[in-house]
Amino acid sequence: MLWSKLFIPTLRENPAEAEVASHQLLLRAGYIRQLAAGIYNYLFLAQRSLLKIQNIVRQEMDAIGGQEMLLPGLNPAEVWQESGRWDVMGDNLFRLKDRFGRDLCLGMTHEEVMTVIARGELRSYKQLPQIWYQIQTKFRDEPRPKSGLLRVRQFIMKDSYTFDMDQAGLDVAYDKHYKAYCRIFERCGLEYTVVEAHSGAMGGSQSHEFMVESDAGEDFIAICKDCGYSANLEKAVSVPSPPGAKDPEGDLAPEEFHTPGRKTIADISAFTGLPETSQMKSLVLVADGKPVLVLLRGDHQLSETKFGSISGDPEFRQARPDEIVEWFGAEAGSLGPVGVKNMPVYADQALVGRCNMIAGANKSDYHLRHVTLGKDFQAEIRELRQVNEGDACTNCGKPLVIRKTVEIGHIFKLGYKYSESMGLRVLAADGKEVTPIMGSYGIGIERILAAAIELYHDKDGMIxxxxxxPFQVVVTPANFNDAAQAEAARTIYEGCRKLGLDVLLDDRDERPGVKFKDADLIGIPFRIVIGKKLAGGSVELVDRKTRQSTDVPVADVARAVAERLN
RNA sequence: CGGGCCGUGGCGCAGCCUGGCUAGCGCGCUUGCUUGGGGUGCAAGAGGUCCCGAGUUCAAAUCUCGGCGGCCCGACCA
Incomplete structure (x- = not known):
């Protein structure tokens, strides 16, 4: 295509509203323009790139036997009511009414609609397994859209759904998706990490996320570079670091001591001269409207996700000060487990094997020393803490590292949640009714582009x-008004087209500097520069990534690009 | 939903505190000349509901109140 005919509105300066690199570059390079918060116009270059991503996804989904469909974005309320998610989704679901006052919503995912199709049509085990997918627009009324295309209210998702007769079938479908996702992200040129993910309130099914490391991301993952263990921080487990000081030995009884005005773990640590690891942190939480006491080692943080699944109430909250006084007879900062009878007590694994620790006395401005789990109080032992950087890997003992990431894909063993609640049944070979087991699998198309830009850019633009x-190569005559250069440019451009290359000819009447800057900005991997060396019969082939320039004879340059692309 | 910042030609900003001529600057855009290997130089132009509404005032981009919109932090994010 000819650049002079295209709409590629590049900007010299970063728009003030953009902060992360991918957002700035997508705007500057003329890929996108914002329409409203979290809603973007995808202009020519973005659409070209997104279509390429979608085609890679499509090819790999087809390769595992996926069948592409297209479901409506506009959904009647009934199907969401059937699964219960009309209420569960809360404000994140865009809702509207039609002219007759009927409730509708914009689909944020399509388990329900897919299950409706399956329920209406699947009758026999002979029809299973099925892999159904679509590449379609999703709507989510995010409380805070941000970072350009990384978190938006309308986006393109490849979502697939599998239906199998049994767990073994689901395992196969899941594995197929896992491998297809790896191929997709590899083909898109991304460096990514697969992590174990939190399986949600739906039960103990398996889930993996595909993550790209980036400071612009919102998820943290823990990884072991040694044995390859990797998990979302919400789910990650570790061997806690050893306590900073040995516990006092002996069968000691709890002993009260005065701690006026010392409320925090750090205060008590400074006051006693003992490290934070010698303390028990007491958190009072309210789950399903009832209080729960959670105990952690002083230096540990509660994993809200872990507590959410243990308590069965992901919407749990912290207790209010007045509730704490009512239940404990003391203020926050002096709370502890000894003598607590009116609520369940959970203790984190890291407190097992410890003795004679420090905890609040449930009397304002007093703490207890010599408190031992199992002797001075009873608690249910659970995995409640969040992994700290440097904790030992539970597999191999090497230290874990924590990284910030962008989620680009998520695969999930759904189980029977939708097939059961929505009444999907088929007849098995023995003539009995069976509920198929489902999986769901998603890829954020725009996030692949945004993550790639986050990973691969420099001060001049995208790489x-x-x-x-959007194009594989750009042909840049230094001066298109020079007849010889223009002719060579056209020849090379046609040569590239004959080889099937996605080529852009920069035929604009601009200064060479402008053309170089624009080519760098929009991130085309190769540039063929036609200039002074044309007299000697050669042009330059420049690699956007390495900036290396090679002189190549005019007649060979198209082929040289094609070879480098392989 | 809580906290912070912001809204002035297409983009980046100044002006606002301390109200007052035709609302400025840089970039971009148009035309002409010039230049031609990393955002040339010169000249002449076009382009504005100063986010919206109400109020104060002789007078509002500027002060007051209300609203809308955008960005960032937090909460939230099957």
């Missing part, structure tokens, strides 16, 4: 992997 760049 896109060739597979997802």
């Amino acid at each position: 896109l992997p060739a597979a997802i760049a």
Whole structure:
């Protein structure tokens, strides 16, 4: 295509509203323009890149036997009411009414609609397994859209759904998706990590997320570089670091001591001269309207996700000060487990094997020393803490590292939640009714582009992997008004087209500097520069990533690009 | 939903505190000349509901109140 005919509105300066690199570059390079918060116009270059990503996804989904469909974005309330998610989704679900006052919503995911199709049509085990997918627009009324395309209210998702007769079938479908996702992200040129993910309130089914490391991300993952263990921080487990000081020995009884005005773990640590690891942190939480006491080692943080699944109430909250006084007879800062009878007590694994620790006395401005789990109080032992950087890996004992990431894909063993609640049944070979087991699997299309930009850019612009760049090569005559250069440019451009390359000819009447800057900004992997060396019969082939320039004879340059792309 | 910042030609900003001529600057855009290997130089132009509404005032981009919109932090994010 000819650049002079295209709409590629590049900007010299970063728009003030953009903060993360991918957002700035997508705007500057003329890929996108904002329409409203979390709603973007995808202009020519973005659409080209997104279509390439979608085609890679499509090919790999087809390769595992996926069948592409297209479901409506506009959904009647009834199907969401059937699964119970009309209420569960809360404000994140865009809701509207039609002219007759009927409730509708904009689909944020399509388990329900897919299950409706399956329920209406699948009758026999002979029809299973099925892999159904679509590449379609999703709507989510995010409380806070941010970071350009990384968190938006309308986006394109590849979502697939599998239906199998049994767990073994689901395992196969899941594995197929796992491998297909790896191929997709590899082909898109991304460096990514697969992590174990939190399986949600739906039960103990398996889940993995595909993550790209980036400071612009919102998820933290823990990884062991040694044995390869990796998990979302919400789910990660570790061997806690050893306590900073040995516990006092002996069968000691709890002993009260005065701690006026010392409320925090750090205060008590400074006051006693003992490290934070010698204390028990007491948190009072309210789950399902009832109080729960949670105990952690002083230096540990509660994993809200872990507590949410243990308590069965992901919406749990912290207790209010007045509730704490009512239940404990003391203020926060002096709370502890000894003598607590009116609520369940959970203790984190890291407190097992410890003795004679420090905890609040349930009397304002007093603490207890010599408190021992199992002797001075009873608690249910659970995995409640969040992994700290440097904790030992439970597999191999090497230290874990924590990284900030963007989630680009998520695969999930759903189990029977939708097939059961929505009444999907088929007849098995023995003539009995069976409820199929389901899986669901998602890829955020725009996030692949945004994550690639986050990973691969420099001060001059994007450095896109060739597979997802809007063009593979740009032909840049230094001076298009020079007849010889213009002719060579056209020849090379046609040569590239004959080889099937996605080529852009920069035929604009601009200064060479402008053309170089624009080519760098929009991130085309290769540039063929036609200039002074044309007299000697050669042009320059420049690699956007390495900036290396090679002189190549005019007649060979198209082929040289094609070879480098392989 | 809580906290902070912001809204002035397409973009980046100044002006606002201390109200007052035709609302400025840089970039971009148009035309002409010039230049031609990393956002040339010169000249002449076009382009504005100063987010919206109400109020105060002789007078509002500027002060007051209300609203809308955007960004960031937090909460939230099957």
